[in-house]
Amino acid sequence: MESAIDTHLQCPRTLSRRVADDYKPPFPMWVARADPSLKQVVMGHFGVQSTSGDEQARAASLDALRHIVASFQGADGPGHFDLVDYADTDGHDNRMAIAYWTDPAAFARWETAAPVRDWWQAEARLSDGIGYFREIIAPRVEQFETLYGFQDAFPGVGAVMDRGGSEVEEHGYWGSMRDRIPASQTDWMAATGDLGIASGDPQTRGRVVIAGHDNLCLIRSGQDWEEADAEERALYLDEIEPTLRAGMDFLRDEGGTVGCYSNRYVRHIDLDGRAIDQSFDLGLWRSLDLLERWAESHPTHLRIFVTFFRVATSLQKLRLYHEVLVADAADQHYEYINCHPNTGLMRDARSAAR
């Protein structure tokens, strides 16, 4: 068993771990490991939005998603991506590609290459009847953590890390998420500043750029029941999922009251838009500590936590995982094009700018 903080990321502490050195977790969990040459990852959410019930727009959104996936091809494309869809509170369907780069320079080359740049900047993005958005967050390796209930074929950012997994000490207690992030050794990772509107006006459905702030926090928390047997499918679908959905609906609809800027409970899809038996929640939070407070006090989350504790040692094929990061303001870029004003970070940036 090892520390979740990889040896090359350990440093003299000014802040202590929540638990003493002799802490032993109640069941095994693993983290992804990367070569020390990995310094920063880039995570991109590339979304398309159509009004629910508008089948023409929905078809256009699938075409647009396919275009985005096609743009991932080539040497500078992402090392891994997932496709998902979700409905939002404002009567819109959304599809997203979530992509991961391990080389910020490659991402920059990809993003600024003419075919990608021109497509996103084209006047047509404002006039072809659907919305688009890109949310780019690039945490340094000191700023993120992973946690998996399994040891192979890691999803999400784990898919682009190259050294497999390690069983780690820091899990099974509140505060372990923070303790797994290397920056926590010396930094409270406090949010500073506010979400701002860098350009545009969310109300006009034009192009809007939102400015993030330091230590804005992202969580991707996922589940994969594709390979699960009948018993584990029932555990997930009947016992875990309804509670999970209630918690995620709360965050989507009322998250602003607890520090959650945006919450999307998404389902994996294939390139034809068909659902796959995997899902995750993608939450954007003002700060890690507000995410902690919600996670450790909200009934829905505590209920899931209790269920997970109960079944953790017996899970075979049901795969549960998460990844959490904080990022510097300078490493965040959010652009919304022809989207409704509550899309993504626009909702809370709007009120913060008043």
Add this chain to the structure above:
Amino acid sequence: MESAIDTHLQCPRTLSRRVADDYKPPFPMWVARADPSLKQVVMGHFGVQSTSGDEQARAASLDALRHIVASFQGADGPGHFDLVDYADTDGHDNRMAIAYWTDPAAFARWETAAPVRDWWQAEARLSDGIGYFREIIAPRVEQFETLYGFQDAFPGVGAVMDRGGSEVEEHGYWGSMRDRIPASQTDWMAATGDLGIASGDPQTRGRVVIAGHDNLCLIRSGQDWEEADAEERALYLDEIEPTLRAGMDFLRDEGGTVGCYSNRYVRHIDLDGRAIDQSFDLGLWRSLDLLERWAESHPTHLRIFVTFFRVATSLQKLRLYHEVLVADAADQHYEYINCHPNTGLMRDARSAAR
């Protein structure tokens, strides 16, 4: 709002608080304050035990409890005491006086004065048909904390502290209990050593002295619904109490599996043995961290926690509180006289001594 650690007990930290300086709790809670001259308190549990259904023994136990209370009179007696009863797992009724001294020297004079000393040492204690026990724990002020959902007439150790209450920052998050104990600034408070049998044999029902170990942990967690109106009585009796009881029963019967040496869910009584609408749980744990792990992961405790969060800001007369301590081995004394072998700390000392 202040730190739960009183100014004269603050020191340069080698261990950090779990939350940053800008943490704000979700609702107000208070701690008891004492004059800086208070260095150490002595808490004594003076118990009497009778076989359930044996009315003669039960009457004798009430007489014995009255004798103990009478012995509290005088200048060296405790500053405060409560009377309680509880049934244990082994078919025995127990009554206890829980007493608090703010001056260890006064306690020592009280305990060694002939009337008290001779009564406890008398041969009759082994032969008058009931059991007796004394559990003495004397934490230094650095080693304990309190927390109240109200501001006046503090129960328990708060009754012998003399400077009223302060609204404090460190509550509303897992780990705040530890953060309220002054020693946590520099000390993990890890348990060292094992419970041992210093003399006697629990199986023979004679006199048994149990030796504690460093950082053995005690929690008293209480509720007082005497003054509560109908709505709050219903909240407590219908919603909180059944869940609380389930959790306390678990700790009483299966606590050994999670580090709980002894758990007594007790009801306050008067000198005639009649129940009063106050109760508390008195738990003895191997260590603070094992108590933390249970509290933050067991379904019954999480359910109570969620309910408390929901109602905390609206409580009027329902009084909820707790006090938690760790103590040095040298500041603990446990004696069981003619008690069944699972009484108090005997159960786990017995197995630890094998």
